[in-house]
Amino acid sequence: MDPHLKAMLDDLAAQAAGQEMPLLDMIPPAMVRANYQAQRVATNQGAPKTVATRDITIEGPAGPIPARLYTPQGAAAVTPGLVYYHGGGFVIGDLETHDGHCRRLADFAGVRVLAVDYRLAPEHPFPAGHDDALAAVKWAFDHAAEIGFDPAKIAVGGCSAGGNLAASVAIDLKDDPKRRIAFQLLLYPGIWPEEETQSRKELDGPLLTKEVLAWFEKHLAADGHPQVARVALGRVKDLGGLPPALIVTAGYDPLKDEGRDYAERLNAAGVAAAHVEYPDMVHDFYILGDVSPAVVEAAKETAATLKTALA
Template identity: 85%
Template sequence: MDPHIKAMLEEQAARTAGQQMPPLDMIPPEMIRANYQTERKAVNQGAPKDVATKDITVEGAAGPIPARLYTPAGAPAVTPGLVYFHGGGFVIGDLETHDGHCRRLAAFAGVRVLAVDYRLAPEHPFPASHDDALAATKWVFDHAAEIGFDPAHVAVGGCSAGGNLAASVSIDLKDDPKRRLAFQLLLYPGIWPDEETQSRKDLDGPLLTKEVLAWFEKHLGAHGHPQIARVALDKAKDLAGLPPALIVTAGYDPLKDEGRDYARRLEAAGVKVSHVEYSNMVHDFYILGDVSPAVVDAAKETAATLKAALA
């Protein structure tokens, strides 16, 4: 494991040693959201400051939702663009938790990034998040001139649950002739397979534990829903014709096998796909920007692939 991240985890363990932690089900989601935001903002203070930000609203499935537009320094009036969905199991996460990560993507790739603050479960159970992601992406195409996006070079991306949303949007728009996605950026995506992968069996953390995964699933409320294929992407049968993809996985992540398997399925369907695994990294590593220099290096490598794909 990356030594800087290992030291962070050891420090966290030492700080909570001996404390009797209540089960997650006993903690209100809003409290966990607040703690997550505080923790992630604290380790992204070194994110690029020369990226202009503007908070706007975009159209969600049930009305306007917040979004944040990132414009890199010196950007021309129109650039390729990335529509980005944050992680957090569809239950936690927001524009603030992933602000540093989006700043790095915009600065290193030289493209505009629009981060979408989709509705969260359990207040808004499945498929609210997926419906918002699709509606927001359609809005971007229809209002590209207003936000400086080149509609011929639009990508969707996300990490963890956000990677699931990006992949789902790619499938939803596959046959839309007016809204042709150029690329999908899937960072340790949650594919939510029906059958438990080996990495989900073997790994209980760090960060993403079996208890946390079960808590997310319970609050999302997707199982048994007729649209379950939008979350459990192994049920999506026709993947041919999807935009090219970069799938990134982490060696110390319970989701690594499903990300790898989805890359193989895309490739088998004729989709141009690259799979990169950072074997010494953990889940959520892209938003640990100040913890390890390797995080920034990975962000630069990922942004370089994004930039080339949208050129």
């Protein structure tokens, strides 16, 4: 494991030692969200400050969806665009938790990024977040001129649960002739495979534990829903015709096998999908920018691939 990330995890373990920790089910989601935001904002203070931001509102299926537009310094009036969905198991995470990460993507790739603050479970169970994600990318196409997006070069992306949302909307729109997604950026995505992968069986953390995964899935309440395939992408049989993709996984992440397997399924369906694994990284590493220099280097490599894909 990356020594800087290991030191962070060892420090967290030392802080928790001797304390009686309540079960996650006993903690209100609002409190978990607040703690997560505080932790992740604190690890991204070094993100590029030259990126301009503007908070905007998107017309959603159940009301306004907050969003944030990132414009790199010196950007032309029109650039390629990335519609980005934060991670957090569909239950936690927001514009602030992933602000530093979106700043890096915009700065390093030289593209505008539109981050979407979709509705969260359990207050808004499945498929509310997926409906918002789809509405947001449709809005980005339809209002491309207003936000400086080149409509021929719009990508979708996200990390963890956000990677699931990005992959899902790419499937939703693959037959839409007016809204052709150019690229998928899927960072340690949650694919929800039909069968439990080896990495889900063997890895219980760090950060993403079996308890946390079960808590997320319980609150999302997607099991048994008629649209469950929108989140359980392992059930989608036809992946042909989807946009090219980059799928990134981390060596110390229970989700790593399903990300790798999804890349293989895309390639088997004739989709150009590259898979990159960072073997010494953990889940959530892209938003731990101040913890390890390796995180920033990985962000630069990922952004370079995005930039090339949208050139």
